[in-house]
Amino acid sequence: xxxxxxxxxRAMRRIVARILTDLGYEVAEAGDGQQALEVxxxxxxxxLACIDWNMPVMDGLTLVVKVRENPQWRDVTLMxxxxxxxxxxxxxxxxxxxxEYLIKPFTPDSLRDKLDLLGLLPSAVAS
Amino acid sequence: xSLLPDTSPIDDELVRAVVDQVWESLLGAEVLPWYGxxxxxxxxxxxxxxxxxxxxxxxxIGCAQGAAEGIAAAMLMAGADEVLAAEDVHxxxxxVVNVVGGNVKGALLGDTALxxxxxxxxxxxxxxVGPATAAAEPxxxxxxxxxxxxxxxxxxxxxxxxxxxx
Numbered sequence: 001x002x003x004x005x006x007x008x009x010r011a012m013r014r015i016v017a018r019i020l021t022d023l024g025y026e027v028a029e030a031g032d033g034q035q036a037l038e039v040x041x042x043x044x045x046x047x048l049a050c051i052d053w054n055m056p057v058m059d060g061l062t063l064v065v066k067v068r069e070n071p072q073w074r075d076v077t078l079m080x081x082x083x084x085x086x087x088x089x090x091x092x093x094x095x096x097x098x099x100e101y102l103i104k105p106f107t108p109d110s111l112r113d114k115l116d117l118l119g120l121l122p123s124a125v126a127s
Numbered sequence: 128x129s130l131l132p133d134t135s136p137i138d139d140e141l142v143r144a145v146v147d148q149v150w151e152s153l154l155g156a157e158v159l160p161w162y163g164x165x166x167x168x169x170x171x172x173x174x175x176x177x178x179x180x181x182x183x184x185x186x187x188i189g190c191a192q193g194a195a196e197g198i199a200a201a202m203l204m205a206g207a208d209e210v211l212a213a214e215d216v217h218x219x220x221x222x223v224v225n226v227v228g229g230n231v232k233g234a235l236l237g238d239t240a241l242x243x244x245x246x247x248x249x250x251x252x253x254x255x256v257g258p259a260t261a262a263a264e265p266x267x268x269x270x271x272x273x274x275x276x277x278x279x280x281x282x283x284x285x286x287x288x289x290x291x292x293x
Contacts, residue, residue, distance in 0.1 A: 083229020
């Protein structure tokens with residue numbers, strides 16, 4: 001399975017990528033929403049995109065909207081991974097087309113649990 | 128007297144609870160209070176993130192370079208012989224203050240936006256604050272022990288500045 005990790009923090013990309021790699025994902029990274037669109041446009045369509053909210057150039061909510069506008073990317077599962085913890089923000093993200101929402105800070109187990117809920121745990125590690 | 132609800136529930140207890148969670152989840156570390164003697168030495172590295180909207184202020188983490196490197200190494204689970212680049216250290220500490228700031232924001236009522244983290248380097252004293260803290264007043268200050276070195280987590284408000292403008 002493939003994942004795209006979108007976060008302006010290299011440290012956070014590394015953390016999320018490590019967890020996903022350990023679960024069996026092949027991981028690509030992008031530093032903002034615009035870079036993520038370029039990765040997607042290159043044809044490397046992921047099964048999952050983990051998207052930070054607050055990023056320069058293009059924020060995560062805008063990215064979610066743009067991905068949802070493109071029918072080619074309809075089957076990409078979008079999960080916000082962000083410090084935005086207010087209920088109103090969660091509602092905005094889900095209304096825009098995100099499938100799941102993980103609030104920072106998180107543990108590897110909480111990310112794994114979200115993937116389990118989404119049916120996106122690679123079969124080798126699914127419980 | 129304002130008829131608006133109190134949108135500033137930020138105090139040391141709240142900030143400490145946020146820091147506890149961030150340290151445990153992000154750094155795999157327990158938060159220990161600083162019991163060192165004498166004044167805390169000026170921080171060489173400061174990471175700040177602003178909050179703007181119904182509540183205005185910022186969250187700042189300050190520490191020595193060595194502590195910043197230790198925090199980054201813990202966050203990245205770097206190997207003992209792995210030397211992190213300065214930009215990776217800054218990025219990691221910036222993300223820590225971003226997560227602390229986001230969770231502080233989550234405790235506020237109203238509509239407040241979180242800015243992007245920025246890093247200031249070079250010796251500073253507690254009174255010598257960057258532009259982001261101009262006219263700001265401290266509402267919380269925690270000093271933590273990171274392997275024998277102090278790390279400060281501070282929250283400032285600019286609510287008075289806002290009132291003066293309005």
